[in-house]
Amino acid sequence: MQPSALAPAAVARASTPAPSSSSSPRRGRGRRRAARRAGLGALGIVLFVGVWQLVPTAGLLDGRYFPPPTAVLPRLATDLGDLEFWRNIRRTMSTWAIGLVVATSAATVLATVIGLVPFLRSATHTTVEFLRPIPSVALIPLCVLVFGIQPQAALVIIVFASFWQVFVQVLYGVADVDSVARDTARSFGLGRWSRVRHLVLPTALPYLMTGVRLAAAVALILAITAEMFIGNPGLGRALIFAQSAGDYPQVYALVIATGLLGLGVNLVFRLVERRALSWHQSVRGEEVP
């Protein structure tokens, strides 16, 4: 595993300005370019919806099982006015949030401790490398047996999957502490705790943010997967119910809803990452030509 190949790349992706952030003072040319991009992007979505409409209309796929947007989008609008839909979103998002918080805090604490103690780092290396690639969905049957169809079953899977994302990133981050800075801190007589507070955590923060962003996406995927296949209430279960009822416009509406949810999570975490690392980006900007 090459840590450095993943981590900086992920940080770098976050640092590329999103098309929407044209608030910085730019010249008219840049603004025109941004407008062009937004226009083309909107056109792309319109084209996609157009093709989607044509496929069932032209009879390429059966309209009963592949409903056109004229059936799906009104359905989504109806859902948006339905309280049960929002309750399902709340259920999904609260499982997601609890799982993400538990996984992130456990992973951050464990990875910081393990990363700072060389003995622990080498003692846990093989165990981590063996546990990490285990596909979390393999645990679904076990969780169903142990917890039944309760939210705990979903939580175990979410925590297991998102834990490793954060853990590995923080481990790299802690290992990335500059040795000169560490020696300096030590010779200035900083205690163990203040070294962690002022040196290790700031160094690991970009890695932590990358890990949390990845973990948030993974946790959402698994929260919905668990609802689909374990059957604890939420968007995923509503989707399975709609499918077994043969209500395909509703299935597609829910798929779009989950996509929007995922998009929202990605955007929010990218924003948080850029906020939290504004100091870091400026430092990078000076160092990297």
Place this chain on the structure above:
Amino acid sequence: MTTSSGAVARSRPRHRTWQRLVGGAGFALGLPVVLLLVWGIWASFAVSPFFPSPLVIGDAFVSTWVGPSFLQDVLPSLARLAVGAALSILLGVVLGTVIGLVRWLGDLLEPLLEFLRAIPPPVLIPIVAVLLGPTDAMKITVIVAGSLWPVLLNTIDGVRATDAVMTETARSFSLTRTERLRYLVLPAASPRIMTGVRQALSIALILMVISEMFFSSSGLGYRIVYFQRNYLIDQMWGGIVLLGLIGVLLAVVFSLVERRVLRWYHGTKEVARA
């Protein structure tokens, strides 16, 4: 302390390497062995139906998976995984290169791709299952629909980030379009592509399992759910262990391939760091 041990090492180097080897093996195997022992002892005292001891699981693992069921369930699953992963890598790299090189195409598709990527792939299973039926094509479609995105988006980013000076140089040395692709764009994008492939592989494995757990009558995922529904706990654990082993194997193979493909890249980074 350090100086004295250094002196000892110089006088008896052989002893030292031997010690280091044993120490390395101890570090590598120590914790797993301890964990397995604790699990075994705990399982034999607190008898829980859901957590059999490692020995029982090992037994069930061998009796379940070694033999004809390897051909019946494991190999087809692995084949679907391989086809799905290969298709998504191929599609992702080809489409990503085109989208990355053609600016207006990238602008046109970017918001759409961001949305499609954000859809949790398992929700596509009910949709694809009803369109294609419980066939191999459905499982492969699901795998591709989920694991295409990391490769595609990373390829786009990598192709776009090709060094501008190098592009100009290649142009002024009048390299043809294919030559530019072969010797400049693809190598420049390969670190990002490999990052995408790594993510794609783990997603592909997850989707292989889920797509077999439901709407299916064969394969690894199906077998595990079958064992669970029939309370064959030991066999179910054996299946989980097998999935874990496949995951580990995939990671090992990937890191070997990555090291080969990106040898030049890690080399230049080390030079830059020194």
